[in-house]
Amino acid sequence: MKKHFFALVFLLSAVGASAQKIPYTNCPGCWLPDSLGNHRVVLTFNGTGKAAKVIIPWRRRDTDPESKRIIIQDAKTGQKITNVKFGQITRESGEISFEPISGVGTYYVYYLPSKNEGRSNYPKGTYLKPEQTASAEWLGEVGSGKAIPAASVKAFQSIDAFNSFYPMEVIATKAETDALVSKHKSEPFIVFPEDRLNSIRMSKDLPQRWIELGEQTKYTGQAARGENFAFQLGIYALQNLQNVKVTFSSLTAPSGKTIPAAALFCINTGGTGYDGKPLIKTVDVNAGTIQALWCGVDVPVGASPATYTGKATISIDGKPAKVVQLAIKVSSKILKDGGVDEPWKMTRLKWLNSTMAQQNTVIAPYTPLEVNNNTISLLGRKVEVNKDGFPKQIQTHFTPEMTGYTTTPNNLLTEAIHFHFINAGGSKMNLKSQGVQFTKKEAGTVQWTATSTNDTLQMQVTASLEFDGFIAYTVKVKALQDVSLKDIAMHIPFKKDYAKYMMGLGQKGGYRPENFEWKWDVSHKNQDGAWVGNVNAGLQYSLRDEKYVRPLNTNFYLQKPLILPSSWGNDNKGGIKIADDGNAVLANNYSGERKLSKGDELYYNFTLLITPFHPINTDFQWATRFYHAYKPIDTIKAVGATVINIHHATAINPNINYPFIAWKSMKAYDDSAHAAGKKVKIYNTIRELSNHAYETFALRSLGHEIYSPGKGGGFSWLQEHIGDDYIAAWFVPEIKDAAIINSGMNRWHNYYVEGMNWLTQNVGIDGIYLDDVAFDRVTMKRVKRVLTKDGHPGIIDLHSANQYNKSDGFNNSANLYMEHFPYLNRLWFGEYFDYEKNDPDFFLTEVSGIPFGLMGEMLQGGGNKWRGMVYGMTNRMPWSDGADPRPIWKVWDDFGMKGTKMIGYWVDDVPVKTNRAKVLATVYKKDGAALVSIASWEDGDTDFQLKIDWKKLGIDPSKATITAPEIKSFQPGKTFGLNDKIPVEKGKGWLLIIK
Template identity: 60%
Template structure:
C-alpha cells in the first residue's frame, strides 16, 4: 500500500514523500520494522542519503543497518551524522554500484522463545574501514529516497505518527497565539495516536472549526476532536452538543450524541462521568459517538459541538453530517475499522439480573431466605444467624435434611479499652425481594457510642454482599472491632486461603495482612457439601491484577479491617466449633467518623455435580482438522489464540469469516467449538486501541512500558507489556481491571454467538468480576445456545501472583462455569488428597475438572472423575480411560467419592482411597495411593450397598494402556498399590 504525504509549503523542500506498507518480507526481529528504500544513481565509493523520517523516538543512540538489495548482504561501511527526530543523514558504501539499497533505522533483537519479550534496540557499532571513512570527505553520490516502508500495515507510522517538525509546530502556534488550545477535527479512520507530537497531517490540514463526514442510516458513527494545549494547562474539558438539523427540518437530537472520554455507562451499569485535563503541550483526542437512528431521512444535518474548559472561552465547531440513503446492518459493527463498535463501551447488555439455570427464585419466609440447596437465616441485627446446606455428600442431589454451618450467629464486636463490649440494640431487618434472583435487606443497630448500619443482599447463586457502616456517635477509644464467624466443628473440615494451600483446617492459625505482596483478603472453609468463602473489604475496594501481574496493581489495604496493618485473622478450633475471628485492632474514632467493615460471602456448594456431563463431554484442546478431532472421540474443541481462525489474543474479530467456516464444519460433525477470549490483556491488532488509549488508564494499566518492539514504537510508555505470540507477531498490553472494556467484551461475545456460532468460551484465568461473568453467561446462552464455559488457571500460589489459591481467587465465577482445568504449574505428585479435593477437583462447589501439568496423575485423577485433555500431553492420552468408561457405561453410573462416609468400598489404608461409580449390580472402583511407598491393601466392601452378591461377584482390572495390565482379583486378596499410582476395578 503506497501513500503520499506532501511536504510542499511546510518549510521543507517541495516534494512528496511516499509511505509504503510492506508485506512482511524481511526479518523484522533483527532488522526492525522500518526502512528507507533508496536508489543510488551511479557507481562510486560513498553514497549519501538524507532521510526526512519524522520520527517520534530519539534516534541518537540507535543503530543504522544498510543492506544491498541485489545481494541481500549487509554493508559494513556506514557512517551517520546529524541524526535527529526530523531527519537523518547516512553515508554508506554502495558495494553493488548503482541500484537499490535498504536503510533500516529501528533494528532490535529479542530474547528467543519468550512470551513476554523485551525488544532491545541495537546501539551503533562502528564496523567501517579507515580507508573508506577517509573517502567521505570527497563529494559523495546523492542517493534518492524512493519511499519509507514499514514491515506491514500494522507497523506503519503513516499518517498519524508522522511528526511535524519543531519549525512547523512553532509556526502554527505563532499563527494562533491568541488561542489557549487548538482544535483539529478528525474522522474516525484516522485515530489520534500521539500525545506529545502533532502529526504532519494536521499541519497540512490546519486547525478547523468545521467537521464534515458521511454516514449511513442506523450506523454507529463516531468522530474525534483533537485538542492541542498550545499555551496552558486545560482543566475540566467538556463538549456540549446541539441537535443536528437538516434543511427540511428533520432532527437528530443532541441526546443521541456523547463524548466517550467524559461520559458513559460503566461496567457496573452506573453512570460514568470523567474529568478530562490536558497538560500544556499535550494532545488529547475526544471521541464523539452518535448512533444514527435507522429512520433518519437522508440529508445533510448541521449542528455544533462546543468545547469548554475552565477559564477559557467556549469554542464552537460546526458539524456537517451527510446521512446517505444506505441503511447500516446492525449499526455497522461488521466494519469495526470504522470504530462502529465504540458504542459497545457504553452497553448495558446482560445487566438485568435474570435467573440463570440451574438456579431458582429466592424465597423469603420471615427472616429466612431460601435458595438452591441452601438457606440463609438472618438475625435481628441483619447478620447471618444460621446458614444451612441441603446438598448430599455425594453432591448429586439435594435432600430435605438441613446441615447447619454455624455454631452460633455471626457477631460484630466493638470492644472498649476496658475490655467490655458495646451492647447493640437491634430492631428487625427490613427484607425486600427486588427481583426473583435478588433479596436485599437493611438493619440499624445502635450502642451508646457507635451506630451500625447494614445494607446487604443475597443473589440466587449464593453470593452475599454486606456493607457495614460504623459511625461514632461520640469520641470512643476501642481495643478492637472484630467479626467472629463461628463454624460448627464438623463443617470446618477443609480450608484454603490466607496463605494456606487447600487442605485440612489447622486447629490454631494466625494470619496478618500483607497486601503489598499477597493477594489475600479471605478464605474458604467448609466440607464437601457445606461451606463459606468470606472476603473482607472496605468502600474503596478495587479488583487487583492477577496472573503474573499482581505486584503491578495489588490489593488496597482496607482501612477498616486492615487498620494500618493492625488487623488480621485468628482461627481457633474448640470442642464444638471453629471460630474465625476477623479483628482490626485498637483505634480511636471521633464523633462522626465512619468506617466500612464490608465483607462478602459465597455459600457453597453452588449446585449439584453434573456427572453425566463430565463423562459425556470430552475436550480437544488444540486447533486441528475437525475430522481428525471427531475421530478421537472428543466432543468439544477449544480454539486458543495464535491460531489461523483466532490469531489475536482476546480480539477474535479479525479472522471471523474463517472462524465461522470452521465452526460450521465442526457443527456438521456434531462437535462444539469454544474460543479463547478473556479481557486480561488486549491485542495490539485491536481496531479500537487508539480510542481506548485516549481514555487514560480507564482501560489500560499504568506501567513501565517496554515489551515487544511494536509496543515501544507505537505506545511509547506507561503500559504493561503482556503476552506475545511470535508466529503472528501479536503483542498485547494489560488491562487495568474493571472498566467499560467489559461492556465491549459482553457485546463482543454476544456478536460471536449470533454471527459466528461459538458454543462458549475457554477462560485462561479471569480478569473480571462476577457481575461480568453473569452477563457473559446470559449472552452465551441466549436463544438456546449451550454457553459452555471452562476455566483454566495456572497455580496462583507464587510470588508474582500474590500467593492466592486459584479456586479461592475465582470462586465468584464458579456458579457459571461448566468445568475447571486447574492446571498449569500444579503439582499432582507431591500434594495431598485434600489439596486435590479443594483446589483442583471443584467438587465441593458443584464442579468437576481435569488435569493439565504433565498430563496429571491418572490414578489420582480418577477418584475425582478427572482425566486430562487431548492432545495436550503426548504421554497422557486420555482415550484408553475414555474407552474404559464407555465399556463400563459410566454415564449411567452414580459417583460415590471416598469423602462420602457410607462409601461402599474402602481400603484398609487411610492414604489409599477409593471412589465408586455404581450402576445396577455393577461398580467401577477407582483406587489411588498417596502413601509414601508401595502399599498392600485390602478392600472393605459393603456388598449390600453395592447390590451385588459376594458369592457370585468377580473383581477384574481391565487392561488400560499406560494405566494398568489386566488381572483378576479375589475380594479378600491383598492388592499391591504402587506409590503414586492405583488401579481401576470392575465389580460385578
C-alpha cells in the same frame, strides 16, 4: 530479496499544490524484521565516487534516535555497508554519509533494528546500539573537505501496513509546531477534527498531517442509516486544561428532520460503567500534549438521506469554549446492527457503554429467591437474617456425595455471625438493633438494611443476597463521639463438621490447621479472605472496604495489588485467627486498636459465598469430552471428543482476546463442527488485549481506564506505536501478536459482553474457554446470560495455572476464582499443580471442584490418571500417549457411566474402602454393578484389601466378581477374589468393576 510491492501513498500540501512528497510505502515480506527492524528508508544514488551523503527527513516519533543503530544495505547485493559516517541524528532528520559499494542504484537505511531477548512469549525488545564500522582510510577521505554527491530519499517503508507510521505517527517539526502555537498563542487549545480511520496515536507530538491541514472548525463525515458512526476531535493543549467536556446540539437536515443530541456521545467524558452505573470521567490535558476525544452519533434507521448539520462545543473550566461545526451526510444505505460487522470503522465503540444482560435475572440451574419472614431460600441453601442484618444461620441441603439434595439441613454456624466492639478498657460495647428491613425482594436479588447503635457508635448494615449464593455486605461504623477502641472484630463461628477444610490466606488447600493466624500484607500477597468448609457445605469470605478495587492477577499482581482496607487492615494491626473454640471453629477477623473522632466513619465491608453452588453433574463429565486444539473436524470426531476448544494463535482465532478478525473462517469451522454433531468454544478472556484490536488507540485515549499503567517495553511494535505507560503481556512470535494488560474493572467488559453475544448469535460459538479471569462476577453473569440466550449451550470451562507464587500474590486459584464457579461447567487446573507430591485433601479442594459443585480435568505433566479418576478427572485431548484419556473414556463407555452415582472416598459411608489409610476408593454405582477407582498416596509400593459394604453396594457377595479391565498405559487385565490382597505401585491405582 523478494520483488517489492509498493502501496504508494502521496502527501499533498494543504494549499493543494501538486508537488509530490516522499511517499510512505509498505513492502510485506521484503526483509526480515527480526534482524533489521520494521522500518527503512529507500535511497537512490545516481552519482560517482566512494561516498554518498543524504539528509533523511524521517520525522520519527521515537525518542533518542541518536542512541539507536542504523544499518545501511546495498539493495543489489544485500550486503551490509560498513563504511558509514553519521552527522547529526535527531527525531526530525538524520545526516548520513556512506560508501555506495555498487555505485548507481538503490540503498536501504534500516533505522530501528532491534532484537527480542528473554522468554519468547514475554520478550524484552531491545534496540541495537550504534556501532562504528568505518575504516580510518574511508573516514579520512570523507572528512577531506571534498564535496560528496547526494543521495535522494525515494520512499519511507514499513514491513507491512500494520507497522506503518503513516499518517498519524509522522511528527511535525519543532519549527512547524512553534509556528502553529505562535499563530494561536492567545488560545488555550487548538481543535483538529479527524476521521475515524485515522486514529490519533501520539500524545506528545503533532502529526505532520495536522500542520498541513491546519486548525479546522468543521467536521464532515459520511454515514449510513442505522450506523454507529464515530469521529475524533483532537485537542492540542496550549495551556493546562481542566475538565474538558463535549456537548452536542441536535443535527438537522434541510427538511427540518433531526437527529437528537441524545444520539451523540463522547466516550472520553462519560458513559456507563461495567456494573451498569453512570460513569462520569474528568479529562485534563497538560499543556503541549494531545487528547483524542472519540465521539459518535447513532444514526437512526429512519433518518432520511440528507446532510445533517449541528455543532460540538468543547468547553474547559475557566477557558473560552470552541465550537466545531458538524456535517454528517447520511446515505440511503441501511446498515444492519449499527454496522458492527465492520469494526475497523470503529462502529463498536458504542459497545463500551452497553448495559446488555445487566438485569439480575436468574440463570439456570438456579431458582428464584424466596423470602419467608427473615429466611431467604435459594437453590440448595437457606440464609436466616438476624435482627442486626447478619446471618443468624446458613444452611445447605446437599448430600455428602454432592449428587443431590437432602431434607436434613447442614447448619454451617453454631451461632450468628456478629461484630464485637471492645473499648480501650477491654469491655464489650453492646449495640442495640432497630431490626432488619427488607428493601428489595426480586427473583435474582434480595436486599435488606439494619441499624444498630449505642451512645458512642452506630453500625449501618446494607446487604444483598443473589440467586447463586453471593452475599455482599456494606457495614458502615460511625463514631457518635470520640472513642478509643481496643478492637473491632467480626466473628464467624463455624460448626466443626463444616470447617474440615480450608483454603486461602496463605494456606494451601487441604485440611484446616488447628490454629491458624494471618496478617495483612497487600504489597506482596493477594489475600483478603478464605474458604472454610466441607464438601457439601462451606463459606468463602473476603474482607474489604469502600475503596476496594479488584487487583491484577496472573503474573501481574505486584503491579496492581490490593489496597489495604483502612478498617480491617488498620495500618497492618488487623488480621485473622481461625481456631477451635469449644463446639465451634471461630474465625476471628480483628482490626486492632484505634481512636475514632466524632463523625469518623469506617467501612467493614465483606462478601460471602455459600458453597457448594449446585450438585455435581456427573453425566456431563462422562459425556462431554474436550479436544483442546484447532484440528480438522474429522480428526477430532475420530478420537471421540465432543467439544472443541479453539485457542488463540490459531488460523480462525489468531489474536488474543480479540476473536473478531478471522470470524468468517471461525463461522465456517463452527458450521462444519455442528454438522458433525460437535460443539466449538473459543479462547476469549479479558486479562490482556491484542495489539491488533481495531480500537487500540481509542482505548488508549481513555487514559488508564482500559489499560494498566506500566513501564512499557516488550515487543517492538508496542514500543514503536504505543510508546510508553503500559504493561506488555503475552506475545505470539509466529504471528507477531502482542498483548497489553487490561486495567481490571472497566468498560471493556461492556464491549466483551456485547462481543460474546455477537459471536454467539452470528458466528455460532457454543461457549468460551477462560484462561484465568480478569473480570468479576458481574461480568461473568452477563456473559453466561448471552452465551445461553436462545437455547445456546453456553459451556464455560476455566483453566488456571497455580496462582500460589510471588508474581500472583500467593493466592489459590480456586479461592481466587470462586466467585465465577457458579457459572462454570468444568475446571482445568492446570500448570504448576503438582499431582504427585500433594495429598488427597489438596486434590479435593484446590483441583477437583467437587466441593463447589464442579468437576475438572488435569494438565501439568499429564496429571496422575490413577489419582485423577478418584475425582472423576482425566486428561484433555490431545496430549502424549501416556496421558491419552481415550483408554479411560472407553472404560466409561463399556461400563455405562451415564446415570451412575458417584460416592467419593470423602463420604463417611462410601460402600467400598480399603484397609490402607492412604489407599483411597471412590465408587461409581449403578444397579447391580460398581466401578471402583483406587488410588494410592502411600510412600511406596504396597498392597491392600477391599472393605465392602455389600448391602450399601446393592450386590450379592456370593455372586460378585471383581475384575480389572485391561486399560492401555493404566493397568493389566486381571480378576481378583473378594478377599485378595491387591498390589498397588507408588502413585498408581486401579479401576475395578464389581458386579
